[in-house]
Amino acid sequence: MPASRVMSSSSDAVALDYFELVYQFVRLIPPGKVVTYGQAADLITRANLTARQVGSAMRWAPADVPWHRVVGAGGRLPVGKRDPQIKMLQLELLRAEGVQFIGRSFDRVDMSFCL
DNA sequence: CGCTTGACAGGTC
DNA sequence: AGACCTGCCAAGC
Numbered sequence: 001m002p003a004s005r006v007m008s009s010s011s012d013a014v015a016l017d018y019f020e021l022v023y024q025f026v027r028l029i030p031p032g033k034v035v036t037y038g039q040a041a042d043l044i045t046r047a048n049l050t051a052r053q054v055g056s057a058m059r060w061a062p063a064d065v066p067w068h069r070v071v072g073a074g075g076r077l078p079v080g081k082r083d084p085q086i087k088m089l090q091l092e093l094l095r096a097e098g099v100q101f102i103g104r105s106f107d108r109v110d111m112s113f114c115l
Numbered sequence: 116c117g118c119t120t121g122a123c124a125g126g127t128c
Numbered sequence: 129a130g131a132c133c134t135g136c137c138a139a140g141c
Contacts, residue, residue: 018138037123050136051123058122067122078122086122104129 018046022057029069032097033115036073068093075102075109 025044029035035043037051037058044054054070055078061067068090072078080086095101100110 041123048137050138052121052137053123055122056120056138061122070122072122073124076123080122082121090122 018044018049018053019057019060021046021049022054023061023065026058026061026065026067026070029066029115031066031069032099032113034069034071034075034094034099034109034111034113035115036071036075037078038073039115040070071109075111077107077109 021044022040025040037054040054041049041051051073058067058070058078059082071090077087077090091101091107094109099113102108102110
């Protein structure tokens with residue numbers, strides 16, 4: 001909840017911060033497809049935007065952003081130090097879209113579903 | 116200005 | 129596989 005964003009009211013139409021850029025990008029991901037934080041960071045042209053920033057943006061994603069289609073590198077689900085729950089939720093949402101999971105405990109996305 | 120905090124990534128053991 | 133470690137960079141204090 002970056003105060004800078006919460007406080008932003010009306011005059012931020014021009015000052016498009018990187019959160020908005022990330023959201024715009026994520027909204028383009030079709031159902032059943034996924035991208036990694038790193039890919040998003042690379043594809044979004046912005047000064048030194050890294051996977052970390054994409055991650056923090058996802059934490060405050062608006063309802064219309066399919067945040068669950070963004071996974072960690074190698075198809076790993078996010079660690080979620082602050083909220084261990086998101087992993088489970090994301091797993092459910094992706095499975096509902098037909099995304100396959102692989103690995104010992106089916107905890108990683110089959111990257112052939114990558115965008 | 117320095118230090119801490121992450122829904123990260125990549126490497127080592 | 130799981131537990132660390134390092135590099136990364138914006139944000140807050």
